[in-house]
Amino acid sequence: MSNRQRPVxxxxxxxxxxxxxxITCLTAYDASLARVMTEAGVDMILVGDSLGMVVQGHxxxxxxxxxxxxxxxxxxxxxxxxxxxxxxxLLVDLPFMxxxxxxxxxxxxxxxxxxxxxxxxxLEGGAAQVAVVQALTVQGIPVCAxxxxxxxxxxxxxxxxxxxxxxxxxxxxxxxALALQQAGADTLILECIPATLAELISKELxxxxxxxxxxxQCDGQVLVSTDVLGLSAxxxxxxxxxxxxxxxxxxxxxAFIADVRAGAFPQPEQCFS
Ligand code: KIV
Numbered sequence: 001m002s003n004r005q006r007p008v009x010x011x012x013x014x015x016x017x018x019x020x021x022x023i024t025c026l027t028a029y030d031a032s033l034a035r036v037m038t039e040a041g042v043d044m045i046l047v048g049d050s051l052g053m054v055v056q057g058h059x060x061x062x063x064x065x066x067x068x069x070x071x072x073x074x075x076x077x078x079x080x081x082x083x084x085x086x087x088x089x090l091l092v093d094l095p096f097m098x099x100x101x102x103x104x105x106x107x108x109x110x111x112x113x114x115x116x117x118x119x120x121x122x123l124e125g126g127a128a129q130v131a132v133v134q135a136l137t138v139q140g141i142p143v144c145a146x147x148x149x150x151x152x153x154x155x156x157x158x159x160x161x162x163x164x165x166x167x168x169x170x171x172x173x174x175x176x177a178l179a180l181q182q183a184g185a186d187t188l189i190l191e192c193i194p195a196t197l198a199e200l201i202s203k204e205l206x207x208x209x210x211x212x213x214x215x216x217q218c219d220g221q222v223l224v225s226t227d228v229l230g231l232s233a234x235x236x237x238x239x240x241x242x243x244x245x246x247x248x249x250x251x252x253x254x255a256f257i258a259d260v261r262a263g264a265f266p267q268p269e270q271c272f273s
Pocket of ligand 1 (some may be wrong): 027031046047048049050093139189212222224
């Protein structure tokens, strides 16, 4: 019989929010990094469609296919399973245009779970996604919503910019967050928004809110692993190169997890106002 600890699940994340324990999440795209992150004790691993940019070298996430997400998810799932350490929750992105209708979303999410080993799927967008989130929820598929800077809409947004600075946009984002929660979303990622807005949304929602470039008051933090490991040519302002400070990748990952848990990351210089 395995001596593994109970794996991280949606109920673990909900309990962490209730207890005020910070949730840690990092992106991974391959087995080696997934194993190191699992051994370091990260709570969630995100197979992000950021792989289109950091693994495949595209300018945006738009070219990434569902088959590619499944391939990387399988690699990550295998890496996680190579260690006896507690298993993080495996969150996988639904790529661009793989959830444009309820039927397509159900089909895509089912493939991510059956073939890729995903335990939660992530989709971008606000109230317009309510029907999709409801349909996934009815089928027992955990959902992570994603608001703020939503990279799949980069051409509509006019670039990778901070979102929600105007009062009307901030109000709309809170409204979207509440609608997604009501529809059944289990978690929410907020990307690149003012720290005060992220704090407000985190307080208003009962589901865990995980920030990236969204200040220190979210229920957790996620970063793209290449930014943490000093592999990005132009890391975003909200990231911190932990490898430069701590050396080896495993030490850098452990330092990120420890800092988030201690409330020491992000600092004001990694936040927006
Ligand atoms: O694809 C990704 O890595 C993401 C993070 C930026 C949250 O969505």
